Amino acid sequence: MDHRSIIRPEEVLSEYYPPLSDHQAVVEANRCLYCYDAPCTHACPTHIDIPKFIKKIATGNVVGSARTILEANLLGATCARVCPVQELCEGACVLGAEHKPIMIGRLQRYATDHVYDRGIDVFKPGAPTGKKVAVIGAGPAGLSCAGELAKLGHSVTVFEKRELPGGLSTYGIIVLREPVEVSLAEVEMIRRLGVEVKTGVELGKNLSFSDLRAQYDAIFLGVGLGAVPAMGIPGEEHILDGLAFIEQSKVDLVNLKVGNNVVVIGAGNTAIDCATVAKRMGAERVTMVYRRTDREMTAYPHEYDFAKKEGIEFRFLTQPIEVLSENGKVTGLKCLRMELGAPDISGRPSPQPLPGSEFVLMADQVIKAIGQEKPDLAKLLGLETEKGYIRVNDDLETSLPGVYAGGDCVRSRGSASTVMAVEDGKLAAFAIHHKLVPSAGVAADD
Amino acid sequence: MADLSINFAGIKSPNPFWLASAPPTNSGAQIHKAFEYGWGGAVWKTIGAPVLNVSNRYGAWHYGGQKMLAINNVELISDRPLEVNLAEIRDVKRHWPDRAVIVSAMVESTPEAWRDIILKIEDTGADGIELNYGCPHGMSERGMGSAVGQVPEYCEQITRWVMDVAKIPVIVKLTPNITNIVYPARAAVNAGANALSLINTINSIVAVDLDTLEITPNIGGKGGHGGYAGPAVKPIALNMLSALGTDEVVRRSGLPISGMGGISTWKDAAEFLLLGASSLQVCTAVMHYGYRIIEDLCDGLSGWMDSKGFKTISDVVGKSLPRISDFKDFDLSFRAVARIDPEKCIKCNLCYVACNDTAHQCIDLVDAGGNVVQPYRYDVRSNGKHEAVSTRPQPVVREDDCVGCRLCHNVCPVEGCIEMVELPSGRESITWDQLTKARPEVATDWEAMKQYREEVGIEIH
16 A cells, blocks of 8 residues: 555644643743843844743733734734744743743744634724825735734735735745644734735736836835746756745645655755655655755754754755656756865855766655745836845835835845744834824834 | 751650641541651641531642642631541551650630540540641631630630640640730740640632632632641741740740741751741641652751751751841941852843842943943844844943842842842941930931931942
8 A cells, every 4th residue: 555645634744833732831931031121032033022922921911912922023923933933032042051942932823823713803903094005915024014004004905916815924834834824814814904915916917016106105015036046957847846846735735746755956944844745745755955065054953953853864065967857757866966165155165066976866856945036026116136136225115215125025134034024014114104104203113 | 867856845756847737637547648758746637626618628829830839728627526536646646656646626715625625635645735726717707716816815814724634745826817926925835835836827818710700719609718828928937936936935935836837848947947946847838749748858957957067956946046136236337239140140131120120220231342231222123043142231230339139139040140249338337226326316317317327438329
């Protein structure tokens, strides 16, 4: 019998961490020291008042706890799941040195799930200002910006090219970390703040930028990045796009095809997600191929550890050069061994091929997750760019007055992440508010 | 190995730990088991007048995830038939001749009732009698328990009735629900009691249910005050114990005192001994964790005594009593300041907020460059663990401004991180008593106080 017939996708791909029980949450919350000017709050890109929300869990004020979280981060339920907490809040916890840091992410999930599970809205739309803002892209940056603007009383319309809103939270984060429902519940919460979310609408196709500029008082671009770039190697047409692979695992699982001997090219967090799905869906062997070493890989250390525990193998210093196939079926990946040379422009040692080191990795499926193309929209709209990303000033305003941008599409510095996108959206909303309603003074919350 | 045995008013036990009169000493079977675990003695759950009990009789105070910082109860004295108790007392004593078996008693306030119960107890072969003048609920409504303990004259009268009859040692157990514990203690001394014990439980209402608005615990829709005991009451018990130990009348009487009230560990036990108790009674800790805790109570106490060179319990008893003093006799020139060990500090800043919000504003946050910085001043775009941790300032005490209030030491979650360091004040030792005898005007006139301060160099921040 095929061992895959006993795999239940809804089990193997279900959310990795179970929710904390009420008892677990209170015990953990009571462990928090309630630091003053806490380092976890500093480390959080959205600066959630973490000791405050944890204390509220300890006192049984869970709705208040969720409000504290969502005041700083409207997408707190997503961030509770997808944030690299080891690098952010939990990594800065004062208890980390001698004890275990507080499980901040899971407590945040506990509090935010509490309000979503019960249909409790912690915010109301603000008093109408009469101003209209268009938001392009219903990902974390766009939704954060839209929601904050709605709280401040602006009339906001979000235009999303995909069928479902939520951006990478909906399509690009594996269910193990964030089920689709979590992302969609956040969209519904934003809608209940009065935000209109239109899907299937794309700039430059069925949406005119000049019309938008004429009709709206401000525009926010949260358009993310482009497709996974081409490898430029023979047999490229047989390589699956990692983001498409993840998307299918989330919204079209029944049609997801997973090989027995899967090679994933790349060593970032998305690559690990692809490998994890493949392994859990029954691939006998999953190998990640990366041309540098584990020291240069962009996956977080905790993700690397996770992958190893999943039984995923790693081939470092390995450069794919050709996908081999017979009768349209992948049979292997031809690779070269590499060695590290002088640092390149990214500051990392540049991999150099070792002559004559060709070898073939057996494979019946090859997936690439090697980052995303820079936002092609920038040029289309005539925006200035920085290293290919949309250039913005400290207020997240682009080279076009009244046009703001945030999220991965402006991430010329620092690492792209959901929580950074949420913060961009929030800061852009405050800047837009300040510009549209100068009398408002400093915006709320921050 | 230290000798833990005691002879308390003639009652001998191999160690000073007795189970207090309470649910853990409700029956012979329980006390057999406790003695097998090593308890030195047991004060039988109070016998006497007939009673009936209710459900939901134990409430508790939990805090910060710690269960049962205190227990509260409306359980009455033993609801088992008197004859059953007496038979079991006789049986336990016969099986455990080396252990202390003391019987707590409470009957209606007549000489006949007391005479009757005393004779019955003595007939069992028990080693001693404890008069329960403390129970603050139920029995007090019937004129017993704390209704007696709160009126020194009643204490004295009833104790006299008992002492007229009793041939075995009699311990008078005092209630803390009184303004000054010394008066009923003196009454017991006057009546000829052989020993004192304290504290019984404290009047308390432990909680209100925020869903139903009923009292917790809810007894058929009602609730009321119950007796409060456990770790949370220890400081109150220690104070009352020291009040007896420093009272001239009680001290001269030489009556031994059995101490109780929140003893949970050998450290608590040692503190009670140091403040004058010569036997120790335990209840709540046993109700929380069972009889097995006796092993560490003895082991820990013995180890501590060895480390301090104490050979017997009587070497320890009352050793810290001479340190008990009044404010008026404290040295006004004693100076201590807080010092934070940066190696141990985890930078939780609890000391900073406590000092700056509620104490004397003498802790600063200092950055790596030695600059004083304000909290929450990082840039909104700053994030990540490396930035948060590497730029985090260090709390530092401005020792010149520190009044040595000790709040930071108390809130610091790291053992040994904030120490109170004694520094010379540069002033002659003087107490308030000495000062106001020499210069009475400083106690009534702020100008005179100002002048005195300037003379000796006391700056108020």
